[in-house]
Amino acid sequence: MKLLHRLMIAFGLLLLIVTGASAYLIDSMLLDNLIDQQRKELKLKGEFWAEKVSSSSQTEEEMIEELNQLVMSNKKVEILLLGKQKKVMYTTIQANSLKDWMQTLERMAEKKQDKKLWLVGEAEYIVVSQAVKAGENQRLLLATPVRGIKDVRYEITTNIMIILFIGVICAILLSFFITSSLVKPLSSLMTELKKVRERHFSEVKHIHASGEIGTVTQSVYFLAQELERFQEVQRQFFQNASHELKTPLMSIQGYAEGIRDGIFTGEAASQGLNVIVEETTRLKGIVTEMILLAKLESEENLFHPVRCAAQDVIQQAIEKLQPIAMQHGMTVVIHHDNTNPEIMIDRDKFLQAVINILGNSYRHASECVEVGMYTTDHQVHIEITDDGEGLSEELLPNLFHRFVKGKNGETGLGLAISRAIVERSGGTLTARNHDSRGAVFSIVVPLSTSK
Numbered sequence: 001m002k003l004l005h006r007l008m009i010a011f012g013l014l015l016l017i018v019t020g021a022s023a024y025l026i027d028s029m030l031l032d033n034l035i036d037q038q039r040k041e042l043k044l045k046g047e048f049w050a051e052k053v054s055s056s057s058q059t060e061e062e063m064i065e066e067l068n069q070l071v072m073s074n075k076k077v078e079i080l081l082l083g084k085q086k087k088v089m090y091t092t093i094q095a096n097s098l099k100d101w102m103q104t105l106e107r108m109a110e111k112k113q114d115k116k117l118w119l120v121g122e123a124e125y126i127v128v129s130q131a132v133k134a135g136e137n138q139r140l141l142l143a144t145p146v147r148g149i150k151d152v153r154y155e156i157t158t159n160i161m162i163i164l165f166i167g168v169i170c171a172i173l174l175s176f177f178i179t180s181s182l183v184k185p186l187s188s189l190m191t192e193l194k195k196v197r198e199r200h201f202s203e204v205k206h207i208h209a210s211g212e213i214g215t216v217t218q219s220v221y222f223l224a225q226e227l228e229r230f231q232e233v234q235r236q237f238f239q240n241a242s243h244e245l246k247t248p249l250m251s252i253q254g255y256a257e258g259i260r261d262g263i264f265t266g267e268a269a270s271q272g273l274n275v276i277v278e279e280t281t282r283l284k285g286i287v288t289e290m291i292l293l294a295k296l297e298s299e300e301n302l303f304h305p306v307r308c309a310a311q312d313v314i315q316q317a318i319e320k321l322q323p324i325a326m327q328h329g330m331t332v333v334i335h336h337d338n339t340n341p342e343i344m345i346d347r348d349k350f351l352q353a354v355i356n357i358l359g360n361s362y363r364h365a366s367e368c369v370e371v372g373m374y375t376t377d378h379q380v381h382i383e384i385t386d387d388g389e390g391l392s393e394e395l396l397p398n399l400f401h402r403f404v405k406g407k408n409g410e411t412g413l414g415l416a417i418s419r420a421i422v423e424r425s426g427g428t429l430t431a432r433n434h435d436s437r438g439a440v441f442s443i444v445v446p447l448s449t450s451k
Contacts, residue, residue: 023164
């Protein structure tokens with residue numbers, strides 16, 4: 001069963017239960033209220049009539065005449081005037097029902113009860129007893145049948161039920177439109193999630209919705225885009241990795257087979273062995289960097305941060321690469337403010353990251369590499385700028401991915417390792433082209449706050 005149908009059934013059942021309970025309570029309370037209201041009215045009439053007929057100057061005939069006039073204006077009220085020894089002095093009750101009334105009166109007197117309703121024969125009445133002349137033991141009983149009140153209650157309850165029914169129908173229709181607006185994007189989201197499960201990331205569409213559902217659909221869309229990029233990067237990684245590993249292996253295999261088969265002898269064999277050693281060393285370096293990169297991205301205990309002066313780390317990296325700079329006739333210019341901020345890093349690994357970036361800049365610079373460092377709010381910025389040709393627009397988005405190499409690149413793992421080290425240090429590594437010429441690598445790491 002679809003979610004929309006389940007919600008509608010649940011909401012409909014809830015409305016029926018609430019409506020039924022409300023109707024039952026209204027019906028019960030309405031009857032009690034109507035009975036109480038009728039008793040109050042009868043009591044007021046009884047007090048008024050008792051005052052009218054209790055005048056000492058009136059004879060019995062005049063009293064009955066007064067009652068006859070009062071009855072004419074209140075035909076729905078039954079009257080029973082009792083004298084001494086419960087003698088019936090006046091009544092509007094029919095003769096065939098009077099016996100039942102007298103028996104009920106005796107029963108109520110014996111039980112000393114004053115119930116709201118009297119059961120006389122098979123009918124229920126609301127009865128009020130009012131003393132007329134206390135010295136003569138005269139009492140006036142006013143009664144009205146409950147049947148009329150029940151008819152009023154039935155009419156009111158019917159009208160209320162009609163209003164409630166119309167309200168329920170309107171609520172169900174309104175809930176249908178509201179639920180549809182909520183469930184429709186969820187159903188569409190389910191379809192898009194199936195595409196994600198089947199790895200059709202490029203086919204995932206953005207679903208327009210509002211509120212929390214809109215946030216979820218947007219997250220799913222961005223997730224699909226990231227997975228698509230990751231899948232492409234992974235595919236590119238395997239292509240590049242196979243190429244980087246296959247090339248030296250082919251050289252090793254070719255020279256090894258040539259030496260084995262006697263094709264290469266003497267000086268040629270010696271040269272072939274040198275190539276095998278060089279390519280083996282290169283393979284070892286690639287594998288070592290791949291293992292390091294994998295550890296950087298997975299192992300938590302690989303980093304051992306200590307508090308270090310950022311300027312000292314930069315100076316050490318420059319000194320280590322000084323022979324390469326001299327070999328290429330490179331000028332290194334250092335810019336920094338007067339501060340020497342401290343950062344929490346694994347010194348050896350962070351030094352390796354800076355060396356990788358500096359070495360990359362040395363390979364692509366024409367004459368000069370500038371290293372700048374400055375601090376802002378709780379952050380240290382390190383910028384390494386060269387005056388080379390800059391980064392190609394095709395290379396820039398994937399520059400820090402594995403085995404992505406530019407011109408004169410080596411294994412294609414150096415920048416990927418550098419980014420992993422900087423990110424594990426709580427910072428970011430980005431690259432862009434300079435406005436005039438060359439590329440700019442920017443490292444941003446947080447300042448050390450602990451003492």
